[in-house]
Amino acid sequence: MSDRPVSDFLRHHYRHFNAAALVDAAEAYRAHVDGGGRMLVALAGAMSTAEIGLSLADMIRRGHVHIVSCTGANLEEDLFNLVAHDHYERLPNWRDLTPADEQALLERGMNRVTDTCIPEEEAFRRIEAALVDEWRGAEERGERLFPHEVLYRIIRSGRLEEFYQIDPKDSWLVAAAEADLPIVTPGWEDSTTGNIFAAHVLAGDVKSPHTVKHGVEFMTWLANWYTANADGAGIGFFQIGGGIAGDFPICVVPMLEQDLDRRTPLWAYFCQISDSTTSYGSYSGAVPNEKITWGKLGPDTPRFIVESDATIVAPLIFQYVLERSERGGA
Incomplete structure (x- = not known):
């Protein structure tokens, strides 16, 4: 069995098409942070339920991620996985489920995300009391908090540790809390915890x-x-996936530049991973070249598109960056 680093494997075999774009994007990511640059990672889709924490947590701890923008679902689902992982169910035949099968899952309190079912009682209800306590406490103290700040307080309090069912080193939210990483969660209301708050x-x-x-x-x-x-x-x-997690934060540059007349540097690197075709009614957001016309990227900005499944591509890029960091970019 070979002990060859993944980064060496990728450089040798991933030479063309989307494979080559993956390597180019990873090399440019590494060069950007090596040069003192900072990196925003945008998480869309269901990356937390896909356990992106297995690779993203180490990226955060090693200082390769400086801010996260994510959906409310990705914010909460990493915590759900942390406290309820053993109660999750995987459905390899998810494409064959009938409406009756889906109804049966609902009646069992199993909320399906593609091939994975999140257990309502062990995930949602297990953290609800902690959430309500933090919301009420903040209100009594006259505080107003961002969603991630509430979760950071819960994690740091240790009140959920007895329920941990994965190694916390594999939770990207725990790593973010340890680093006090800033997190932007646009559209947080459109999430389970957002719905619980509204209720x-x-x-x-x-x-x-x-x-x-x-x-x-x-x-x-x-x-x-x-x-x-x-x-x-x-x-x-x-950017992993499309939608609000990416579209919201990337607009900050033209907002500063065009609406406030503040001289503002453009984004210095851009990579988008998505298997969604850019067309009417499909991918939500402009592709890299189109972003130039909106004052988000420049003609010389290193920019990449990897058209593939983010659950395959993102961990490979993260591992590439981590290994190249360990070896000094060799």
Whole structure:
């Protein structure tokens, strides 16, 4: 059995088409952070349920990720996996499920994400009491928190540790909490924990919907963060999937430049992984060249598209970056 590093394997075999784009994107990612640049990682889809933490957590701990933009689902589903992993069910034949099969899963409290079912009681309800306690406590203290700050407090309190069912080193949210990594979660309301929050506001358990920050507050916070961190080698943008997790944060540059007339550096690197064809009604967001016309990227910005399944591509790129870092870019 070969002990050859994955990065060497990729450089030898991945020479053309999407395979070559994967290697080029990984090399440029490595060069960007080696040169002092910062990197935003945008997580769309169901990457947390796909256990992206197995590779992303190490990227965060090694300082190769400086900010995350993710859907509310990805934020919460890493925590769900942390406390309920042993109760998850995998359905290899998910393409063959009938509507009756899906109804049976619902009645068992098993919420399906492609081939994986998240158990409602062990995942959602296990963390609900901790969430409500944090929301109420923040409200009583007159605090307003971003969604990730609430989860960071829960993780740091240790109150859920008795329920951990994976090694916490494989949780990207635990790694982010340890690093106090900034996280932008646009559209957080469209998530299970966002729905739970709304339900408790409606029930009067939490008095104000403003206890949790969201929406425009994320953009104004991000604008200040970008302005403070875009000097030198700049900030790169590594986008997994499409939708709001990527579309929201990348707009901060033209907003600063065009709407506020602030001289602002463009994103210094861009990579997009998606298996969705760019067309009407399909991929949500402009491809790299089109982003030039919106003042997000420049003609000389290193930019890559890897048209493939992100659950395959992202861990390979992360491993490539990690190994090249260990070997000094050799």
